[in-house]
Amino acid sequence: MKVKDILNSEFTLVAGSGGIEKEISNVYVCDLLSFVMSHVKSGSAWITIQTHVNVVAVALMTEISCIIICEGEKLDENAKVKADEENIPVISFSGTSYDAAIRLSELIK
Amino acid sequence: MEFDVKARDFSSAGESSSAFRKTLLMLSVPSDIVRRASIAAYEAEMNIVIHSYGGKMHFEIYSDKIVIIAEDTGPGIKDLELAMTEGYSTAPKEVIEMGFGAGMGLPNMKRNADVMDIVNHDENGTKIVMTINI
Numbered sequence: 001m002k003v004k005d006i007l008n009s010e011f012t013l014v015a016g017s018g019g020i021e022k023e024i025s026n027v028y029v030c031d032l033l034s035f036v037m038s039h040v041k042s043g044s045a046w047i048t049i050q051t052h053v054n055v056v057a058v059a060l061m062t063e064i065s066c067i068i069i070c071e072g073e074k075l076d077e078n079a080k081v082k083a084d085e086e087n088i089p090v091i092s093f094s095g096t097s098y099d100a101a102i103r104l105s106e107l108i109k
Numbered sequence: 110m111e112f113d114v115k116a117r118d119f120s121s122a123g124e125s126s127s128a129f130r131k132t133l134l135m136l137s138v139p140s141d142i143v144r145r146a147s148i149a150a151y152e153a154e155m156n157i158v159i160h161s162y163g164g165k166m167h168f169e170i171y172s173d174k175i176v177i178i179a180e181d182t183g184p185g186i187k188d189l190e191l192a193m194t195e196g197y198s199t200a201p202k203e204v205i206e207m208g209f210g211a212g213m214g215l216p217n218m219k220r221n222a223d224v225m226d227i228v229n230h231d232e233n234g235t236k237i238v239m240t241i242n243i
Contacts, residue, residue, distance in 0.1 A: 008144035037148050038220070042140075050208045054155075057123030061130065061147040064141075077119055086127075 003066045003089045006045070006107050011068065011091045011100075015080040018087035022065040027104050028085045029097050033058050040064060047093075053079040059088045066090070068104075079084045110168040114157040114181075119207065122158045125166040126151040128179075136170060138243060146175050146241050147219040152214045152221075153179035153237055159204050160184070161234065173207045177222075186230035193219070 112125030164181025200210025
């Protein structure tokens with residue numbers, strides 16, 4: 001499944017449209033950046049509530065397919081610029097991380 | 110390649126690791142090596158941003174290995190054994206709120222490098238040398 005395939009009225013793209021053809025092969029949920037660096041598999045959709053620019057850097061270093069920002073949190077402006085520059089799709093979701101994981105699980109089935 | 114890294118400059122943190130990563134990709138270094146080198150470099154760069162008074166990231170790329178040197182001025186690492194323990198962190202509260210400071214930095218660097226030497230870690234600063242075989 002590609003990033004573009006999970007976009008709908010709940011999962012809305014807010015940055016990094018150049019990367020929507022990336023494949024999603026896994027889902028990972030965590031807000032601790034070092035934990036993500038240590039455990040996430042490349043090709044994952046990463047669910048978090050962190051919104052600052054370093055989130056994009058972590059996604060880039062670990063080859064994450066997309067970032068899903070939950071609870072309706074707004075992405076920082078410089079993070080948006082960086083995500084567009086690096087083609088890292090950032091998707092907004094209004095519900096909790098738990099809800100996002102459940103919805104993704106239904107979509108990925 | 111050498112880059113200056115400023116203390117507490119979170120908005121440009123990661124730039125040297127990003128540039129290094131792009132160079133590795135341009136040189137067609139295998140993707141698993143690029144990923145390991147990028148993670149090791151980024152953790153080292155963030156350590157300089159979070160814990161030091163500023164420093165440098167230095168990268169050397171050879172046909173058979175990559176060498177990453179992170180050097181800073183700062184308080185050094187007071188207890189190396191504790192710092193190498195996953196979950197132990199001395200990061201300040203505002204850094205932890207950003208999702209850093211989970212106490213995984215040095216263990217992550219060690220896990221991703223083939224060889225990691227902490228050359229010095231005294232009150233004059235810290236120097237870490239990591240080698241990743243290609």
